Amino acid sequence: MANLPYSLIAEKAVLGSMMISREALLNCVALLEEEDFYVKDHKIIFQTIRNVHRRQLKVDTVTVSEQLALDGNLKKLSRQEYILELVDEVVSPSSAEDYLKIIKDKTVLRNLVSVANNIVSNWDKEEMEDIGTYVARAEQDILKITRSRNVGGFESARDVLKVLKEKLFNSSKNKGELTGINSGFKDLDVLTNGFQSGDLIILAARPSMGKTALALNFVLNAAEKTGRTIGIFSLEMPSEQLMQRMLSSSSNVNSSKIRSLNLNENEWTKIDVAVNKLSNTKIYVDDTAGAKLADIQAKARKLKNIHDDLGLIIVDYLQLITTPTGAKGDNRQLEVAEISRGLKEMARELRVPVIALSQLSRAVEKRTDKRPMLSDLRESGSIEQDADLVMFIYRDDYYRHEKDNEGEDKDVGIVELNIAKHRNGPTGDVELVFLKEYGLFSGKPKFE
Known part of the structure; x- marks a missing residue:
């Protein structure tokens, strides 16, 4: 089967940025999971970066390489100098959020492919449920994937209050009208x-x-x-x-x-x-x-x-x-x-x-x-x-x-x-x- 959707450049840029910029590190650790990375080396490195961060150590090429060695994962990488290459290839750590979005979008595409493959492979199984349940479950699986596209985090009080103020203002212009269904x-x-x-x-x-x-x-x-x-x-x-x-x-x-x-x-x-x-x-x-x-x-x-x-x-x-x-x-x-x-x-x-x-x-x-x-x-x-x-x-x-x-x-x-x-x-x-x-x-x- 052909390779599933992924972006090698975005994955490398995110991992490199995490070892350079603390802001990029905190954002990516909060919003990414190991399965968001397609390349096996990148899965290992991301998990190691997260473990170093959880131990409240500074995340850089030295601490990450040391942790890889302690976990016995350094030898699992395609080449041991790969950590340094990731950092050297970073163009702009401040763009890590853009790289993150690319990675999440590729994850959505891979999951959609997976669901589609399951739909195709399960249609002729003898134990398949009735067609209504089969269709509804497929629709649910796809809906779960589309929901996962939201990689936003906290909203500031200022932004929330701005929306709320607008709603209150609109309601005040329609005094006596219900905000819900009568x-x-x-x-x-x-x-x-x-x-x-x-x-x-x-x-x-x-x-x-x-x-x-x-x-x-x-x-x-x-x-x-x-x-x-x-x-x-x-x-x-x-x-x-x-x-x-x-x-x-x-x-x-x-x-x-x-x-x-x-x-x-x-x-x-x-x-x-x-x-x-x-x-x-x-x-x-x-x-x-x-x-x-x-x-x-x-x-x-x-x-x-x-x-x-x-x-x-x-x-x-x-x-x-x-x-x-x-x-x-x-x-x-x-x-x-x-x-x-x-x-x-x-x-x-x-x-x-x-x-x-x-x-x-x-x-x-x-x-x-x-x-x-x-x-x-x-x-x-x-x-x-x-x-x-x-x-x-x-x-x-x-x-x-x-x-x-x-x-x-x-x-x-x-x-x-x-x-x-x-x-x-x-x-x-x-x-x-x-x-x-x-x-x-x-x-x-x-x-x-």
Whole structure:
């Protein structure tokens, strides 16, 4: 096979500069690894320079040569005077950062070649996974390589503050506007300032509390108020059933009547209006059951590439996602930890808020006060750790059937939405009203 991509001149220049300039030494030691060098002699010399530096000795031709001899590596070099040649050939140590970038770019190219070779060599193996996983893994491998191109280091406070000041100035010109995606619920947006880009948001509840319905309300509100693209991964419910729920919420027609088609003329008119309204939104649904984490990441990435205005992603729900770890029968908590971490990485990479629905453990049902707590997040504390925002749904009417003075059920439809964790803002409770027959949430009216 022909030589893989590398730059002999850049590798020699970097190693020589490291033995002349302390600035070049510190920069290259921090940003380069042994595998970044293609020439075998250069791998040995770089590792030796790094060892001398770690021993807090001055790095120069003498100390490096001595260390090579002590490690028995001097004889492994093609010629023993090579160390002196590296230093003699340095034109400008101050250009070491430019040489470093060339080396890193060649590393990326070599890794791409390696991934491509693996793709070619593995396609016909009998034990190959299903094609979706195979493609998603190849895409992930390539993405990891492209991410590694960033060889930057620290940013100064001055540079960070300059960007921050500009953002604050732009926000000040739009007072009253949210910095994130509008949820459609004023009291919630007051606490969150909208769903923020790059955030992993967990919406959790026990079954039948209305978490899917609330998530779909978020979708409808965001689509209407922002006009941006919304992606939904529905692992539990077919897309038609999901759209039927949104149709009920949007039209204010009872969902059971839509299912039975027992509709009067006025209701059919409402349905027609809602269909036209929803058809003009940019809502996309993927209803693949048992979707793998890698598939979700790949499909979300593709949606972002096609629709650069992607504003929100919904995943319903987290515990139904599968991973290669789970397929091998490993600990379920490790699998859920991998899923939550993967969803957080997806949110940051695509720079969109990701709302993941989650189940709660049965421990809730064993307590007198059945309001959820962070410890109730099912199967993994890593969900709490990875999430930027955790919201719990609690409906008192689900557990109690108290009557008011007129004999009617008390507080029916009153929902407590508790923000139990908020990495970048306040926590608190938001009261909503849930009209279950329409799958519709609204803010609770405030009376003086």
